[in-house]
Amino acid sequence: MRFGELDPQWLRQQAKNGGISFNTGPFRIQLQTQIMPLxxxxxxxxxxxxxxxxxxxxxxxxxxxxxxxYRRLWRPQARFYIDGRSHFEPYPLDHAFPHMEWGLNYCIxxxxxxxxxxxxxxxxxxxxxxxxPAMPGSGKSTLCAALIHRGWRLLSDEFGLVQPGKNxxxxxxxxxxxxxxxxxxxxxxxxxxTLGPTFPKTRKGDVAHLAPPVDAILNQxxxxxxxxxxxxxxxxxASSQLEPIPKxxxxxxxxxxxxNYRLLGETGYKTLVSLIxxxxxxxxxxxxxxxxxxxxxxxxxxxxxxx
Amino acid sequence: xxxxxxxxxxxxxxxxxxxxASEWDLLIRLARHSKLLSHMGFLLxxxxxxxxxxxxxxxxxxxxxxxxxxxxxxxxxxxxxLQNALAETKSPILLLKGAAYLVAQLPPxxxxxxxxxxxxxxxxxxxxxxxxxxxQGWLSETQDEYDQRYYRDWMHEIPPLRHKNRGVEVxxxxxxxxxxxxxxxxxxxxxxVAQPIEKSNFLxxxxxxxxxxxxxxxxxxxxxxxxxxxxVDIHQLCQHFSQQDSxxxxxxxxxxxxxxxxxxxxxxxxxxxxxxxxPVPMQTLKAVNHDAPGLIADKIMQRLITQVLEPHLPDNxxxxxxxxxxxLRSHWVRMPLxxxxxxxxxxxxxxxxxxxxxxxxxxx
Numbered sequence: 001m002r003f004g005e006l007d008p009q010w011l012r013q014q015a016k017n018g019g020i021s022f023n024t025g026p027f028r029i030q031l032q033t034q035i036m037p038l039x040x041x042x043x044x045x046x047x048x049x050x051x052x053x054x055x056x057x058x059x060x061x062x063x064x065x066x067x068x069x070y071r072r073l074w075r076p077q078a079r080f081y082i083d084g085r086s087h088f089e090p091y092p093l094d095h096a097f098p099h100m101e102w103g104l105n106y107c108i109x110x111x112x113x114x115x116x117x118x119x120x121x122x123x124x125x126x127x128x129x130x131x132x133p134a135m136p137g138s139g140k141s142t143l144c145a146a147l148i149h150r151g152w153r154l155l156s157d158e159f160g161l162v163q164p165g166k167n168x169x170x171x172x173x174x175x176x177x178x179x180x181x182x183x184x185x186x187x188x189x190x191x192x193x194t195l196g197p198t199f200p201k202t203r204k205g206d207v208a209h210l211a212p213p214v215d216a217i218l219n220q221x222x223x224x225x226x227x228x229x230x231x232x233x234x235x236x237x238a239s240s241q242l243e244p245i246p247k248x249x250x251x252x253x254x255x256x257x258x259x260n261y262r263l264l265g266e267t268g269y270k271t272l273v274s275l276i277x278x279x280x281x282x283x284x285x286x287x288x289x290x291x292x293x294x295x296x297x298x299x300x301x302x303x304x305x306x307x
Numbered sequence: 308x309x310x311x312x313x314x315x316x317x318x319x320x321x322x323x324x325x326x327x328a329s330e331w332d333l334l335i336r337l338a339r340h341s342k343l344l345s346h347m348g349f350l351l352x353x354x355x356x357x358x359x360x361x362x363x364x365x366x367x368x369x370x371x372x373x374x375x376x377x378x379x380x381x382x383x384x385x386x387x388x389l390q391n392a393l394a395e396t397k398s399p400i401l402l403l404k405g406a407a408y409l410v411a412q413l414p415p416x417x418x419x420x421x422x423x424x425x426x427x428x429x430x431x432x433x434x435x436x437x438x439x440x441x442x443q444g445w446l447s448e449t450q451d452e453y454d455q456r457y458y459r460d461w462m463h464e465i466p467p468l469r470h471k472n473r474g475v476e477v478x479x480x481x482x483x484x485x486x487x488x489x490x491x492x493x494x495x496x497x498x499x500v501a502q503p504i505e506k507s508n509f510l511x512x513x514x515x516x517x518x519x520x521x522x523x524x525x526x527x528x529x530x531x532x533x534x535x536x537x538x539v540d541i542h543q544l545c546q547h548f549s550q551q552d553s554x555x556x557x558x559x560x561x562x563x564x565x566x567x568x569x570x571x572x573x574x575x576x577x578x579x580x581x582x583x584x585x586p587v588p589m590q591t592l593k594a595v596n597h598d599a600p601g602l603i604a605d606k607i608m609q610r611l612i613t614q615v616l617e618p619h620l621p622d623n624x625x626x627x628x629x630x631x632x633x634x635l636r637s638h639w640v641r642m643p644l645x646x647x648x649x650x651x652x653x654x655x656x657x658x659x660x661x662x663x664x665x666x667x668x669x670x671x
Contacts, residue, residue, distance in 0.1 A: 053328075055332070056329070057363035084620050085622070265380060
């Protein structure tokens with residue numbers, strides 16, 4: 001059964017007691033919580049996620065709970081626990097959802113070393129993946145949000161997961177946190193998009209979460225081949241410009257930006273070499289999203305003409 | 308008999324083929340918290356049992372292996388740097404614990420997470436070694452005068468060093484247990500029978516001393532902080548050495564008396580026999596029983612030890628309480644009361660609350 005089809009009352013009971021398990025990309029999460037607004041938002045933003053058996057191996061056992069202290073009487077907080085341990089400072093209770101998403105990202109980045117983890121957004125079309133590495137000021141989340149409303153399938157907004165030895169991208173479709181001005185830009189660009197409430201004044205300013213499209217969740221077992229690495233750079237008033245860059249440069253920029261390239265050592269090197277070899281690499285400056293998506297869409301048609 | 312799933316696995320990894328999915332779920336979590344997840348993968352691979360493991364379990368062990376591989380590469384590199392840096396001192400360098408298992412490729416090394424390297428140098432070389440390292444970029448972690456004195460006057464090691472460009476902590480020891488403590492092994496005796504490590508210029512303790520060190524470290528210097536992982540070290544070292552040398556057990560008990568370490572050996576052999584079913588001969592167990600503490604102290608210790616060493620998740624209140632009591636005990640055995648009380652007073656009220664700024668790679 002998918003979140004959207006479940007009786008909310010029943011789901012709440014489950015979440016409170018034994019916890020609920022669901023898959024997000026290759027990972028299985030077991031979540032226990034009594035914070036009902038959190039659960040509500042989770043089911044609203046992930047309606048297509050499937051509830052799975054609790055009695056299987058889960059990758060992450062998460063509990064979102066209110067710390068037991070006097071503070072909760074006047075300023076209630078939510079805290080993220082993994083395996084019963086809390087590594088982060090608590091957040092205000094009404095920011096439980098962004099706290100959980102962020103905590104989960106942290107857990108993935110520090111644990112899932114069975115993958116080479118690029119810090120990138122990844123989208124795909126016709127079984128080919130486009131990798132958009134996160135660089136400061138790249139506007140990667142906004143661009144990714146735009147692309148998935150112009151024909152691309154969302155793999156992930158944050159993690160390019162590559163299994164060593166297999167030159168494929170593993171999807172991890174989760175919500176896309178849009179920040180500050182991007183929230184309204186995407187609302188206008190894709191009025192059909194599902195956005196959660198705006199959380200004011202988080203560490204990264206105002207944040208609203210864009211739900212992953214249903215097809216992204218339904219196809220999270222389809223692993224496309226890498227085809228393009230595009231380093232985006234948001235440049236005010238610039239027209240969309242896609243410039244090929246040497247593979248060597250792309251390699252170094254991608255490696256430096258990965259979560260665990262150094263940790264994986266030789267494995268990481270080999271993984272990225274075969275990835276870069278199979279990709280065309282570009283730097284991309286843009287400002288207008290409509291024109292940006294058109295330029296990137298043209299990559300696909302070019303490839304089709306070539307083959 | 309214990310029903311703890313990780314203990315069941317460690318006693319006999321072939322039982323893993325019969326585990327249910329939810330048992331695997333708990334096993335993975337316990338192993339991760341006990342720093343044995345990567346090690347588990349090695350045990351399963353050696354017995355060719357990976358085909359029987361759930362896919363998710365394999366994924367998690369693979370992730371843990373990448374992590375421990377990284378730490379081992381780093382530790383190896385650090386050791387090479389230390390060797391080069393210390394060449395001019397002509398001091399022998401003896402590797403302790405994880406560093407020795409790593410270079411000598413002993414069984415506990417499989418999948419082991421090493422965040423620091425421990426070495427032993429002769430006491431008369433200590434100052435020279437320290438100055439030599441200071442001159443080449445290894446700096447003390449703490450500048451606090453009290454901490455510095457604490458280490459130098461009372462401990463068996465100098466304040467931890469870390470190279471300014473790297474993350475690995477280097478602990479330089481001149482003995483196995485704190486100077487101020489109740490047990491005083493003679494470091495001279497260690498050096499007399501130290502063994503060279505093949506294909507390296509390092510030394511390691513001889514087999515009996517290696518087990519005694521592991522035992523005294525676990526039971527007499529930390530609050531059993533290494534937990535079940537450290538007991539698995541003892542378990543595997545004993546198995547390994549007793550297979551190589553049929554007189555190992557007799558040598559071990561004899562050496563423990565010579566080294567004044569029979570009490571920690573008593574705790575270690577009892578715990579590993581009880582929790583991991585290490586095949587310790589009856590006569591060895593009987594022999595070390597002479598060194599048990601008084602009846603009441605023994606009962607209390609056994610109980611605390613089992614509670615802490617039995618693998619548990621971080622939020623287990625009984626284990627955490629037992630850990631706290633053992634923490635108090637660890638101070639007690641580390642220094643006499645007339646030193647302990649001023650020390651605790653200083654730590655509680657006088658030490659500035661400075662936090663370490665350098666942090667190595669973290670995991671959750």
